[in-house]
Amino acid sequence: MSTAMSYQSIYSFVSQQSSTISQSSRQPLLLPTKCLKIDSSLCYYTSRRKRNLSKIETISSQISVSYNTTLLSPSKNIIPDNSQKKSNEAALILIRHGESLWNAKNLFTGCVDVPLTEKGVEEAIEAGKISNIPIDVIFTSSLIRAQMTAVLAMIQHRRKKVPIILHNESDQAKSWSQVFSEETKDQSVPVIPAWQLNERMYGELQGLNKQETAERYGKQQVHEWRRSYDIPPPKGESLEMCAERAVAYFEENIEPKLAAGKNVMIAAHGNSLRSIIMYLDKLTCKEVISLELSTGIPLLYIFKDGKFMKRGSPVGPTEAGVYAYTKRLAQYRQKLDESSEVICS
Ligand SMILES: O=C(O)[C@H](O)COP(=O)(O)O
Numbered sequence: 102m103s104t105a106m107s108y109q110s111i112y113s114f115v116s117q118q119s120s121t122i123s124q125s126s127r128q129p130l131l132l133p134t135k136c137l138k139i140d141s142s143l144c145y146y147t148s149r150r151k152r153n154l155s156k157i158e159t160i161s162s163q164i165s166v167s168y169n170t171t172l173l174s175p176s177k178n179i180i181p182d183n184s185q186k187k188s189n190e191a192a193l194i195l196i197r198h199g200e201s202l203w204n205a206k207n208l209f210t211g212c213v214d215v216p217l218t219e220k221g222v223e224e225a226i227e228a229g230k231i232s233n234i235p236i237d238v239i240f241t242s243s244l245i246r247a248q249m250t251a252v253l254a255m256i257q258h259r260r261k262k263v264p265i266i267l268h269n270e271s272d273q274a275k276s277w278s279q280v281f282s283e284e285t286k287d288q289s290v291p292v293i294p295a296w297q298l299n300e301r302m303y304g305e306l307q308g309l310n311k312q313e314t315a316e317r318y319g320k321q322q323v324h325e326w327r328r329s330y331d332i333p334p335p336k337g338e339s340l341e342m343c344a345e346r347a348v349a350y351f352e353e354n355i356e357p358k359l360a361a362g363k364n365v366m367i368a369a370h371g372n373s374l375r376s377i378i379m380y381l382d383k384l385t386c387k388e389v390i391s392l393e394l395s396t397g398i399p400l401l402y403i404f405k406d407g408k409f410m411k412r413g414s415p416v417g418p419t420e421a422g423v424y425a426y427t428k429r430l431a432q433y434r435q436k437l438d439e440s441s442e443v444i445c446s
Contacts, residue, residue: 189362189405190405191360192401192403192404193403194367194400195374195377195378196225197397198369199225200220202216208311209307209308211304213307214245221250221397228250228398229255229258236364237290237364239255239292239293240292240293240365242295242296242300242373243298247368247369248368254399264292265292267294269293297349298369298373300372300373301337301373303337306326306335306337340375344380348377371394374394375394378394379392381409382409
């Protein structure tokens with residue numbers, strides 16, 4: 102995997118203990134659809150998805166952000182649920198699914214529904230150990246690799262709540278899967294599957310070997326299909342097209358939960374999550390090219406006062422391309438592991 106250099110430079114603040122975040126007020130969905138030849142680290146040309154006005158948005162003042170001790174400090178005891186949480190903030194955890202059988206074979210997967218490998222299962226279980234953050238609701242794609250990741254992560258999660266996949270595909274399915282005990286509901290976490298969070302549809306590349314495709318069509322062409330913002334693979338979706346549905350779903354269904362103070366986990370895919378991160382971090386279409394997400398690595402954001410603040414990934418420095426890895430968060434994770442016996446006993 103290539104190292105996301107632009108990330109490390111843009112977000113080097115995360116690796117500083119007394120970091121600040123450069124962040125403008127959040128706007129309604131404004132996805133970049135064109136790159137302007139302007140300093141891409143400062144400005145975004147954002148043209149709306151039909152309903153939003155085009156505008157140039159400039160990152161301006163720096164706002165100080167302190168680490169939230171409630172959510173990030175290791176604790177020997179399980180933190181009581183949301184009653185003790187500041188009501189105007191919520192945690193958002195993004196996880197790309199663990200390694201799938203086609204990841205292992207280096208095949209373009211897209212919307213083909215392929216399960217996890219044993220390594221993928223382990224990655225998902227490991228991802229669940231990330232923190233003491235109580236999860237209120239989980240969103241996944243409709244694909245099994247994301248759903249496996251979500252439920253396996255919850256098996257290891259310190260809260261020991263039971264992930265329950267909601268079946269809202271028909272009135273009957275909804276009615277037949279009801280739970281009639283409030284106590285049992287309290288010990289559960291709803292898992293909401295949504296096709297809009299699926300991997301980008303890779304068109305006629307699905308099932309092809311990535312290496313062989315690069316040899317056949319040229320590395321440059323295949324890199325453009327895989328990483329450009331607006332060039333779709335043959336008969337497939339560009340990242341822009343994938344963002345149209347994934348970000349719209351995020352805005353309409355996930356942001357309201359965060360605004361209500363619910364902690365949310367999303368288990369999804371490399372490209373559906375890249376498009377959501379592009380929205381959260383206001384990345385330009387140029388910057389998103391170098392955004393790489395590892396399988397099974399959780400990324401944490403805090404949603405507060407209508408803004409998303411990136412907190413990086415509370416995992417060790419094992420992956421070169423880990424998005425916004427920070428030393429501080431790795432130490433935090435290590436402390437959690439050290440105290441896990443006490444927490445889980
Ligand atoms: O669909 C796939 O093949 C992978 O999940 C993502 O592939 P990519 O890294 O080529 O976008």
